[in-house]
Amino acid sequence: MLATRIIPCLDVNAGRVVKGVNFVGLRDAGDPVAIAARYNEQGADELTFLDITASSDGRDLILPIIEAVATQVFIPLTVGGGVRKVEDVRRLLNAGADKVSINTSAVQNPQLVVDATRHYGSQCIVIAIDVKRVAGSTPTRWEVYTHGGRNATGIDALEWGRRMQQAGAGEILLTSMDRDGTRQGFDIELTRAFSDALEIPVIASGGVGTLDHLVDGVLRGHADAVLAASIFHYGEHTVQDAKRLMVERGIEVRQ
Amino acid sequence: MSDIAVIDYGMGNLRSVSKAIEYVAPHARVVVTSDPAEVASAGRVVFPGQGAMPDCMRELDARGLRGAVLDAAYSKPFLGICIGLQMLFDRSEEGDVAGLGVLPGHVRRFRAADMTGSDGARLKVPHMGWNRVRQAAGHELWNDIVDGSRFYFVHSYFVETAQADLNAGSSDYPRPFTCAIAQDNIFAVQFHPEKSDKMGLQLLANFIRWRPRAIMARPLRTAVAGG
Numbered sequence: 001m002l003a004t005r006i007i008p009c010l011d012v013n014a015g016r017v018v019k020g021v022n023f024v025g026l027r028d029a030g031d032p033v034a035i036a037a038r039y040n041e042q043g044a045d046e047l048t049f050l051d052i053t054a055s056s057d058g059r060d061l062i063l064p065i066i067e068a069v070a071t072q073v074f075i076p077l078t079v080g081g082g083v084r085k086v087e088d089v090r091r092l093l094n095a096g097a098d099k100v101s102i103n104t105s106a107v108q109n110p111q112l113v114v115d116a117t118r119h120y121g122s123q124c125i126v127i128a129i130d131v132k133r134v135a136g137s138t139p140t141r142w143e144v145y146t147h148g149g150r151n152a153t154g155i156d157a158l159e160w161g162r163r164m165q166q167a168g169a170g171e172i173l174l175t176s177m178d179r180d181g182t183r184q185g186f187d188i189e190l191t192r193a194f195s196d197a198l199e200i201p202v203i204a205s206g207g208v209g210t211l212d213h214l215v216d217g218v219l220r221g222h223a224d225a226v227l228a229a230s231i232f233h234y235g236e237h238t239v240q241d242a243k244r245l246m247v248e249r250g251i252e253v254r255q
Numbered sequence: 256m257s258d259i260a261v262i263d264y265g266m267g268n269l270r271s272v273s274k275a276i277e278y279v280a281p282h283a284r285v286v287v288t289s290d291p292a293e294v295a296s297a298g299r300v301v302f303p304g305q306g307a308m309p310d311c312m313r314e315l316d317a318r319g320l321r322g323a324v325l326d327a328a329y330s331k332p333f334l335g336i337c338i339g340l341q342m343l344f345d346r347s348e349e350g351d352v353a354g355l356g357v358l359p360g361h362v363r364r365f366r367a368a369d370m371t372g373s374d375g376a377r378l379k380v381p382h383m384g385w386n387r388v389r390q391a392a393g394h395e396l397w398n399d400i401v402d403g404s405r406f407y408f409v410h411s412y413f414v415e416t417a418q419a420d421l422n423a424g425s426s427d428y429p430r431p432f433t434c435a436i437a438q439d440n441i442f443a444v445q446f447h448p449e450k451s452d453k454m455g456l457q458l459l460a461n462f463i464r465w466r467p468r469a470i471m472a473r474p475l476r477t478a479v480a481g482g
Contacts, residue, residue: 001372001427003385003405040452045385074275076407076450093268098450121306123381123409124268170381170409199367201379224379254385254405 003254004218004246005045005225006239007203008232010035012081014053015061036069039232042239044075045254048101048173048227051081052148063095070096080128080173089116093124101126101173104146107153107160110167117168126203127169131157131190132177142176142190149177157190158197165200172198173227176206183209183230191221203227211237211245218251258283259463260297262324262339264314265289266306272336275449276301279460291323299462300327302443304338308362308412309350311338321355328357328441329473334462335443340436341414343443349412357471358438360416365428372429381411382428388435388446391422396442396461404454406446408434413445440467 010032011018017032036047047069051062059082066079079092080101089100106113106127117125130149131142142157161172174194176187186204195202201224204217208228217223231237243253259280261273273287286293294300302324304311315321327333328343335343344354347362354362370378385405390397413432416422423442424435434445442462448455 001386001429002378002382002408005384070271071274071278074271074278074450074456075452094270096270096274098268098271118310119306120268121266123305123383171383196377199380201381201383222376225384 001252003045003252004223005203006043006214006242006246006253007046007048007078007225007227008039008044008239009048009050009205009227009229011229012049012051012053012062012065014058015065017065018052032065033068033072036073039239040073040075043243043254044239045225046076046078047073048078048080049097050101051079053082056082063091066092066095066097078126080126084112086112086115086119089120089125093120097124099124099126099170101128103128103130106164107144107146107155110163113164113167113169117170122168122170125169126171126173127161127164128173128175129157129160129164130175130177133187133190140189140193145177149180158193161194161198165198169200171201171203171224173203173205179207180205182207185209185213186217186221186223186226188216188221191217191223195222195224201225211242214242215246215249215251218246219249256284256296256298257286257288257293258298259285259301260294260299261285261287261301261303262294262320263287263289264311264318264320266304266311266314266338268305269303271447271449272301272303275456275459276463279456280463283463289318289320291320294320294323294327297327297331299332299334300324301334301336301462302327302339302342303336304342306338307349308338308341308347308354309352311342312352312354315342325355325357328355329471331440331470332462332465332467333441333443335441336449337410337445337447340443340445341412343436343441344414344416347412357441358416358421358436359418360414360421362412362414364412369430378429381409383409385451386426386428386446388424388426390424391435394423394437394442395465396437396458397424398457398461400454400457400461406434406444406448406451406455408446410445439469439471441471
């Protein structure tokens, strides 16, 4: 049967990988290919690159990184950050990305999702959704935020997920802003609500601080894939460690 | 003249395919092409595909590539990938569109009613991720690939064929489905070898070296249709 995917996430700023730098022998951000290759050797099932460059002119600088990684690493590569037009999708795919993730622009212009999936297929369009719990809501609701979590939209997150599925999205990258950076674990209720409601795969993100959190995301949150950054970056744990624990807990992984 | 032509009919991203082939065959001449003459002169042909099959068929014809693809399928080592596998068959449920009809069978969607795993959990469509592939029989393209290895899949449709000896490999989601087919000079896979890490690269390397023992006979009707 299908294996649960583990996806390390690398942040890229103005052409430099700014996280994922603490591997032994890798001094600094300079070598994205080496970082990607290391995760690949550890058994990462996919890699996600998130372009956090503030200005749009710096964004093209991610293209040579993706090009270089794509000549050496042969697992799916997802790239997100600042994707506004079908043309942006095309450039990233041509550089060697297999999937492109769209966040803010999907909210501003849902037609972009329809156009991009029609052009390139659902398989390569990931919709990234950043959400926060709506305080005091029963049953719990979550609101969509854009612009890296700065702007509230008033949109109900689950409704948005359904709409993006309808528009042709291939999968959802779901980040809990309440949990992101806390290392307290995924928002399990959120993950489960999405995964159970949607037909397309859901990638859980935000809050992983231990390997057990990854297991919880799958067993309790029903996530199809789990994404994490810092637990892998700082050398605390490898992807292999994560897979070993998952196997112990009865989760199928690629080994 | 190239060693390997990757057929480009404007559907999606072929860079991954050509990069992976260049990686396993650094000295081979690899072209990504929409020129029928280049397809005709290549030693081997890779026929990839992404997106929706009706669009793929339409774009193939819009570029005048149907004849070149059929000629290649009946003449030289031919590797179909994903929709490139599906298009070889008679017909697809996706948009109810006719395929190239090189192989007998239909392309069907995973049925919502079937999508329950052994633990009772609902299975998602598309089938996206790493799944095990059972090799149906020995084949040169499985050389040095452990039976049951995982490959990367992303698809919502799969082929069903009544001709059992076409089946070269299968996977479970949750029911068994054919994910690799082989006939003479044709090998085609539903998964993406170019994204399947070491095992996928091994399959591509095997394809580069493959010397098929037979070439598929061309039926009269496609000979006429293909020009």
